[in-house]
Amino acid sequence: MRTTSGSISGRLPLPEQRPRLASLATVHWGVLAAALALAAAGVFAVRSASEEAGADYFARQLVWSALGLVGLLLAFGFDYHRLLGLAPLFYGASLLALVAVLLVGHEAGGAVGWFRIGSVGIQPSEFAKLATALMLARYLASLAEKRLGNRHILVVLAIAAAPMLLTAVEPDLGGAAMIVPMVAGMLLVAGVRPRLLVGSAAAAILVAGLVWNFGMKDYQRQRVLTFLAPAHDPLGAGYQVRQSKIAVGSGQLSGRGYGQGTQSQLRFLPARHTDFILAVIAEEAGFLGVAGVLGLYAAYLASCATVATRARDRAGILLVTGLASTFAFHVVYNSAMVIGLVPVTGIPLPFLSYGGSFTLANWVSVGLVLGVDFRRYVNR
DSSP, X not given: OOOOTTOSTTOOOOOSSXXXXXXGGGSOTHHHHHHHHHHHHXXXXXHHHTTTSSSOHHHHHXXXXXXXXXXXXXXXXXXXXXXXXXXXXXXXXXXXXXHHHHHHOEEETTEEEEEEETTEEEOHHHHHHHHHHHHHHHHHHTOOOSSOOHHHHHHHHHHHHXXXXXXXXXXXXXXXXXXXXXXXXXXXXXXXXXXXXXXXXXXXXXXXXXXXXXXXXXXXXXXXXXXXXXXXXXXXXTHHHHHHHHHHHHHTTTOSOTTOOHHHHTTOSXXXXXXXXXXXXXXXXXXXXXXXXXXXXXXXXXXXXXXXXXXXXXXXXXXXXXXXXXXXXXXXXXXXXXXXXXXXXXXXXXXXXXXXXXXXXXXXXXXXXXXXXXXXXXXX
16 A cells, blocks of 8 residues: 555645546446445335325435435545545534534434424434544544554544534434444554454443443333343334334245335335335345345445555545445444344435435445545556
8 A cells, every 4th residue: 555745743645636537437436336226226115115105205315316416526526635634624513513403403203313494304413424434534544653552542432422422412322323333444444452442342331331321211222122022012112123024024035016015005114214114125125125235235335345445545545444334334233123133223224215414425425435546546
């Protein structure tokens, strides 16, 4: 891996010239191809899942996807080194937005996490994840050490803790937890001693106990208890998982057909166009449809891994790693959630679940990854 002068003492490398348009041919477009295929599948899945909902989520998802493509182009067009240079500004603005939403935000689903502008809701925690990834990549890339010391680890944890705590207060524990895989992935790439990982695991267990006793509301504890004993409350807290399992199982190999799912069309399955969209796909397209979707996710993450391994500098590697780690955890957790392997939380499925801010943030993330790959030829 090449390094660029000026990357030590907290300074990030800046390109001396713009990459040529000929470099476009060498960009790993598998990232974009997989994202477009997933987004197309998501739009049709949302249409089927929300047909009886009384709201035109299909048209809204199309609009958000179009805006997301604009966000992709903007993220791709800006040199990621310059974005990293502005990371403190983005990070500070995201923290202010998280504070503001607690004061004047709109409440939905028991959480105060949205700014409401007419019929449009903006969720600042989604953009806070992007800002945190930029801030962490900037800090870790500025370090000259091959192995991170305790002081560096504490700084990283402090950077991550602020948006996590503010998001958890909403309360949105699922959204707050999504920063954890980002931090873990970036620390592993940056160079962390194994004993620190063991210590972090012990600390996580302690924090989990504190969160259970002081940071969770009754309905959140009930979700965990229902996960441990699904039959305890089949018509209450266990209803979502029970209906999701029925939907997944009824799809069998090839599914019931598009728009023919009984659990979704007859409204038995809650949150079918958001958190449980994969259950809708499983019922309508069966095992083959789910396998295809998971294959697209695997292709997306494999493309991100290729981009990270051939990035020209430490900053690019770290940024792609952080974004891909969060993306991967979304996929793994949501997939496990719909079949009852983990407790139900508000963790949506990238590009498939309905959601404006989430969709937009995902497309900006794609633009950042492609931007890292495009600029690997600068100064050659």
